[in-house]
Each structure stands twice: as C-alpha cells, then as structure tokens.
Amino acid sequence: MRMMPPEFMVKISDSCIKCKRCINECSFGALRFENDRVVADHDKCAACHRCTAFCPAHAITVEKFPAIFKDNYLWSQDVLKSLWKQSESGAKILTGAGNDKPYPVFWDKMLLDACQVTNPSIDPLREPMELRTYLGKKPDKLEFWQDKKGDIKLTTVMEPQIKLETPIIFAGMSYGAVSLNVQLILAGAARELGTIMNTGEGGLPQELSEYKDHIVVQCASGRFGINLSYLNSCAAIEIKIGQGAKPGIGGHLPGEKVTEEISRTRRIPSGTDAISPAPHHDIYSIEDLRQLIYALKEATRYKKPVGVKIAAVHNVAAIASGVVRAGADMITIDGFRGGTGAAPQVIRDHVGIPIELALARVDEQLRREGIRHMASIIASGGIRQSADVLKAIALGADAVAIGTAALVSMGCHLCQKCHTGLCAWGIATQKPELIKRLNVEEGIKRLVNMIKAWNLEIKEILGALGVNSIESLRGSRERLRGVDMDEVYLDVLGIKPAGR
Amino acid sequence: MKIDAKGLNYRELNERIHDAVSNGVEEIDLVNVLGQRYIGTGLDREVTLNIYGTPGSDLGAFMDGPIINVFGSGQDDIGNTMNGGSIIIHGDAGNVAGLSMRTGKIFIKGSVGYRAGIHMKAYQDQCPVMVVGGRAGDFLGEYMAGGKLILLGIFKKEKDPVAGRYIATGMHGGVIYVRGGVNKNQVGKDVAVEEVDNEEKAEIKSEVEEFCRHFGITRIDDIMASPFVKLLPKSSRPYGKLYAY
Amino acid sequence: MFKRAETKDISGCAVVGIMNEKGKTIRGDVITSAIAVMHERSNGLGGGFAAYGIYPEFKDYYAFHIMFEDEGVKDSVETFLQDSMVVVKSEAIPIRKKMSLANTPILWRYFLEVPKSKIPAGFSEEDFIVSVVMRINTRFNGAFIFSSGKNMGIFKGLGYPEDVSRFFRLEEYEAYLWTAHGRFPTNTPGWWGGAHPFGLLDWAVVHNGEISSYGINKRYLEMFGYECTLMTDTEVIVYMLDLLLRKHNLPQDIALTALAPPFWKEIDEMDKNKKEAMTALRMVYGSALLNGPFSIIISSTSSMIGMTDRIMLRPLVVARKQDTVYMSSEESAIREVCQDPDEVWSPQGGEPVYARLEERA
C-alpha cells in the first residue's frame, strides 16, 4: 500500500525543445520520453539538479512536492515517511551525506576579532602572511649544540612530520564510497596546494601511487588493501577508529558496489560485501590502540607519522588524551555533522556531538595535561568555509579536514543519495557512465581554486587580527567571542561573550 | 646469526633484526625472547626467524615473506594483517590470531584463544591458511571473508569442546574445516555446516601433512581417519537485507 | 582601588635602556631625563625603572620589592616569607614624602636568603623563588611583587616616569644598567602593579606595543604552570623568557629567535643545519612567537637585549658611546643623555641587539 507522497516535483515548461538531454542526465531514472514529451516520475527525483543544470532551454525545474499535512511539530513529515518506509521494508533506513537536522551550528555563534588602533592590522597582500603548518609529534622542548664558532646545531631528533602549505587537508573518503575520479581530483589538488588527501579505508588505487607524498592511507577495521607497499606509499598512516557520521558502528560496502576495480584495491573478490567491523578486533582498549600504533610504526620503521581518527562523542576529551598518550602523532576529531557514503539514518542524525565543542574540550584537556605538543589536532565534520577554518584554528586545531566542501566544489548538490551509488555528478558512484561525468582536470582546477580562495580569506583575517602567521592564531581563543550562547557553552568553548 | 634478546626492548631488538636482514642475513636465532612485540613485523624478505622464548603480541604483523618458528607459545594478534610467509608456533597462541591475514600460513600446534582467524580474506590466488592442532575459543572465524581455517582438536583435554561459541558469525567467504564436527548451536546463523567429500579431504590432508611436518607428528593417517565437517557462508552478502534506501 | 586588570591590558609606550658594559655605574637621574624626553608617548598612567647593581652590600640575597594594599596583607606575606626563607633585612623603600602619587600602596623591600633545607626535591633555588613569587602574586590578595632578583630592583608606579623617579628618589641610586618605561594605557585601572617594567628573578622587561598573539602565548605558558594574572604582554614576555632560557635551557640567541623567528621563506633558503634548527624551532615553539607590534628591552644581571617584532611595527634605536650602550624608542632620548654617540643604528626586525657585561676579574 502506498502511503508517501513524493518529496519533489519535476516541472517541465512549454519552452522544452525536446532534446532529451535531461533524460540522459538523470541517473535516478526519474525522466522518460512518452507521447512526444518529457514525463517525470516524481517519486524517483532526488533533487540532485543535474537536469536543471544541463537543460539548454531552462525548461525544467524541481520543486518541493506541495503535500500539506496537518501541522504537527512532533510528528513531522520526515518522521512519518521513515515510519512508512520501515513498515514497508522491515529494515533500518540507510542514508548518505551528513546530518541535516537543525541542531545548533556553533561556528555561526562565534565571531572573530580585528585590530583597531592599539595594535595594527597587517596588509596581507603586501606583507608576508604564513599558513605553513607541520603535523606530527613535537618534543616539548628543543636541545641545541653550539660549536666554538658559535654555529648552532639542533641535537633533538625530530619525529617525522607532514608539511602543509595550508592548514586545510582533505578528509578520508574511500574508493568505493566515492569514485576514482574523486580521489584523483583530491590527490591532484593536494599536490598542487601542498597539502594531503586521505584514501579512507578502501585501499590505494594504483592510479594514485604517483601522489604518494600527498596521501594519508587509512588502516581501518576492515584492513582492506593493507600490505607493506600500501603502508609505505604515503605521507602518513591513519588508524580509523570512528567517523562523525556514524560513531561506534562499522562500515559496509554492499557487494554490488564491489566492482572489479574496487575489488583490486580492496583485495577482496568482486561482488562480496566489504565489511568493516565496528571495532578493530585487535583494539579492545586503549593499550591495544598503542599496540597497533606501534605495530604500524614498526612496519614502516618509524618513518611515517601515525594518526588516529575518532568520532566526537560525549567523552571525547578523555578519549583523545588516551589516544595521544597511546602514541598517536595526530588525532582527527570528526564531529557529528561529518559526511558519509552510507550510514543508518538513526546513527547519522542522533549520535555524536558538535565538532566545535569537541575540539575546544580536547585542546583544553591536552593542554591541562601538558601533552598538547605530543599530537597535532585535526578538526573535521561540517567545516564549510574559510571562517569555520579560522574559528577551528582559534579554538586550538592544527588543521581542519574537509570532505563535503571539497565534493561540493566538484559538483555535489547535497541530495543525500550517496548510498544508492547513483550519484548523478559522478562522485558517489562506481558506474563508469556516471564517473566519466566528473572531469579530473577540471575538478582539480575547481578544488584548487576553492582552497586558494579560502587561503586568501584566511590571510585577510589574519592580517585584520594583526598576526602574520597561523600559529599566532592557533589556540588563541582570546580572539573569539560568542553570541547567542549561554554561559555553559561559552565555558565549554573557553571563550568570552561578545562585549566582554 | 644469533641475537640474545635478554634485556632488549622491542624497538632495539627489531632494529637489530631489520639491520641484519638488510645486511643479507637469512636466518636468525633469537634467544631469551620475553614479551618483545612486533618481531618480524614489517619484514618483507624470505628470512627465517627462530624464536626461543615467548614473543610478545603482533608477532609477524603486516609481514610479507619470512618464516617464523616459535619454540614456545605466542601471545595475542599473531600474524595480524600479514601478507605472506609462515608462522609456526610450537605451543599455544593467544587471542585474535591471524586477524585479517590475506596470504601465508599460520600453524599452531596447541590451542588458540578467542577470535582466531577473524576477517581472513582471500583474493585471486592469495589464500591464507591457518591450522590449529588444539582447540579454539569463541568467535572462531568471525566475519571470515576468505581463506582456510583448519581446526584439528588433537591436543586438548578430552572434555573440552573443539571450539567455543559463535563460530563464524558474519562469515561471508572462505571455509572452516573442523575435525570431529561441531554442534549446530555453536555456529552463527549465516553459516552452513556440510559434510566433507573425499576430494576436499585430500586438500585438507596436504595442509595437515605440512602441519605434522613442522611439529614432527607422524600419525597423519590417524588424524585424517576422523570425520571432518566444513563451515561455509550461506551467502556472500550476509547483511544485504538489513537496509532500506 | 588596587584593582587588577580584568580585561587585556592595551597600551602604547616609550622604552629606554642604558648599560655600561664595564659595570661602571650611572646615576638614576640620567635615565630619568632620557625617558622624560618621550613624555608624549606616555599619559601619566604608569612609569617605571629597573636598576642593576644597586645593592652591592646585599648582592648575595634575593631583593624583593613588594607593594601591599594594607598592613594586614603585609603581615601575612611577611609570615609566609619568614616560613619559607630567611629574611636578612626588611625596610620601607625610601620615597619622597612630600610627593603624592595616586593610590600609593605600602612599598617595602626584603633581602632574602634561601636555606637549602627549604628547597623541595627536584627544585632548583630559582624554581623555588619563582614558586614563591607566583604564590604571593596569585594567592595573597592585595600584595604584588615588583621584582625578585639579586642586586637589582624595580621601581614603578602611577604617574609619568619622571614623577615616579622623583617619588622613589632614583637620583640617589647608582646602577650599571637601567631600563625605563613610560606607559600609555587605554584601559588601565589605577593599579601600581600594572606599570612596567615587569620582572621575575633578575629578568626585567620593558615593552612597547601590543602583542596580537597574547591569547596563545598565555595558554602556552599555562601548560608549563605559569599563571598569567596581570593581562599584560610584559608579564607574558618575562615568563616566556624564563621558560625558554631557564627551564628549557635554550641558547640565548635561539630563545630570542623563538620570540621573533625568521619567515618560512627565509628559512627555506638557509643552509642545512640552520634550516633544520629553525624549522624545528618554529614547529616546537610556534606558540611562543610574539606576533604583532613590539619593541622590547630585556635586562638581566649580565645583559641588556633590545629587539623588535619580525616586521618592525614598533621602533627601536640603538647607540653606543665607548662602553655604554643605549636603546630607546626614539633617538631623541638617547641624544638627550649622550650628545655624540660613536654609532647609532636601527636594528633589523626580529634581530636581537646585545649589550653584555664584561666578566670582571
């Protein structure tokens, strides 16, 4: 029995010239040609706007389906639809992209400072303005040796570091969840920008090997595609414990997405489910995490920094402290708004905490324990724009990782259908005819442009703040003020209210 | 070559092993080993390590090629994510042996702890093999995605069952052979228990022969005389029906 | 009325320093006339001086200059001092009775000896003194230590520097090293402790400018147990020096470079050793970088160091006449007390200039 009205409605106006372009473009099969005109199956429309972008006559529009239910704040249409879907299928609801629920966005409740008179702002266009950032474990102090001539030599042995020319890196997105072209764009852009991308847990496609100095390879619970050459083909290794969009649960790439190519990089037979267990079965506690961190260091002869990625959960500060003490060189905290290729909706929408609060607490905790230098903090999960980057850095992040924002630059329209594998923009799909829609050269150019624009904006703000290198903002919460927040949140964020 | 591990921490010991191997040494006796982790981890040459003592966890993790003989028992995570080579344990092994191994062989004369062989994977001609002479703890072969696990149940107390509970839950590839058989209620619901035909028995035998060779056991025919059952996944997609789109 | 700042101290300033490298002494009125030339750079809400070599007969004892809000807190601090050290001498700091400056506190000095038995295990004598200073400054409401070094002292208060100098009768003191500060605060409460110089052990810092990286500099120091309670840049600079030089034992050059390091672009072009050292320095001590405009004069028993920020947003002029080195915000202040110096120059941004006391035979 059909219960749900469609979510969207596709309208085709009289100016249609019947070129059928839209029909070809729609990967969800919502459009067909019948009786000499384009006919839409509204139920199938995902509002991905591929058709509207490509219609030469601007004849096609997507609107919300005007189904008015009796107003009910509690029993919203979303809730009803989910219940009906579950009644039909008996299954848990799967979804893609990130949490879209109206939880508060703390980035939008923090404002940055600027200089006026008492200290000067700096002109970023003409004076040096430094964004260079090194990720990795730092000693708490340095030792030098001075020879008779007065020349100075560093005697402290430094741990391996990743050098970044911008504090923005690309978040882990696996081959399988996204197409090869997406990874090629991320890798190409990372190389051009002097930053890094992250393979996610799907192994390292051979095509990426030339970018190895700009790649972080992941070691997740599924251990897909992990062998010694994988572990040595990278700038760093990341142990993935969790992900903001689905803390505490594993992953699961359904067999139909395990194509021949995916099977090659994950090194499992094609067509079988690729299951990432919820925990790593060699990590049941913090000392086991230490064991795996050092196993990876041993396997790479201590030449690669080893990071750990965790989801932002309630007790994140204490967990992060444990992770750092376990020997992680970097810790990535992924907030509850982080994206995903596929996650159960109940988890995506209801588990975890905002990255802003998690980041603030983690930085503070590590400082309080005097171990902040032992690991770099990378914040991710809902970073949308340069202002968010600056605020994250002022709260204490060494760098931020962006996933969704990078995909948006490539064409993602946030239709949240990633889990279907039908992404019309060639991003979250393994279908060759869809993947080729995403042009690698153009994608690199767009992503490089976007980050360059962010870099310019970041420099602009640093100049206004009167500092000429990013480390002078890093952790400087004095330069942030909160609006529209109660005292408890100000306290958690460690910032003052605006006006004080 | 011989390295005395007494008093060395794992980093020093492994540094020496790696140095020796890169200098072309092909066989190393490690004596007085006591708890040092990561022995053989990350080694990618066909060298032989003979360990006298009790090596620490993650023995041979991520390794690709070496032969490791342990004259004693091993601890946890033996052969973690290993990619090639052999590990031969003359005593017992701890928990999570052979986690995610994708090639190579592990022979354990005695028993293994919980979660042995979980998430083993095979790909094309790469097929990991683990043979256990004693018994296995719970969750044997959980999430198993490929490879062969052979459980012989020879070296164990009469009254102990050959394997624990929840055998092969979530199994979606590979095969587990159990000498003597298992109770249906010990096995995960996604798993089929079937008889072993003669052709397959010959395959098992060749692995058992290798096992016996390593440990100087001569009664191969005795061992093979008992019946075997095999555990197989019912589907390569155990969780296909859990999600609504 | 003796209220400490609750918000970040913001002020413009004048700084001047004079040092005789042979240790010959100079009277206090010399530095006073130099700083007075820059009257326009201060606004009467703070002036102060650091003087080295002024207590030769007590040179082996720590000289504490302390201000007290009332007799009550003075009593409790004195009890605490007697418990933790030996008070060799205790007296009022001489002042010009006829003069009155706003909010004058009780001003007292102590000469203290530290018996070995009082020093906790794992502490050096200096660690111990620092902990005593921290404790008095943060736990005794109404007491504040101006200076805590040997054979030196800080004199400061509310007023133009030349008034403060007259008030403390500085023309009666002889020192081989003087620094002075005139302050232009924009938000100060009338609190004497807030004037500069700021000192710890024998370090004293006078500073002009506002450090835009204050927030992170402070949080960095807090990781090492420093409590920055004054909301002033000077406090942060002194603690930073204490951390880098005394606790981390960095060579002096390196420590100062950490405060104003070269740009990455310059580092990339350095030779291998230097590049390695500088890269590590910036990685490890990024939070110690004083970013934003400053010129500072750092003084200690053995040296006077002048330095500006990396891009010279605040001025500093240096001059030398035979054994005497002058540093100042403005050249005019130097010319006032030394008409024809042998050389006068303005150092590079971020590059420290030293005057060093010659080892005395």
Ligand code: SF4
């Ligand atoms: S793309 Fe536009 S013009 Fe072409 S058939 Fe579709 S609606 Fe008509």
Ligand code: SF4
């Ligand atoms: S990646 Fe594709 S499917 Fe996923 S939200 Fe973006 S446009 Fe939609």
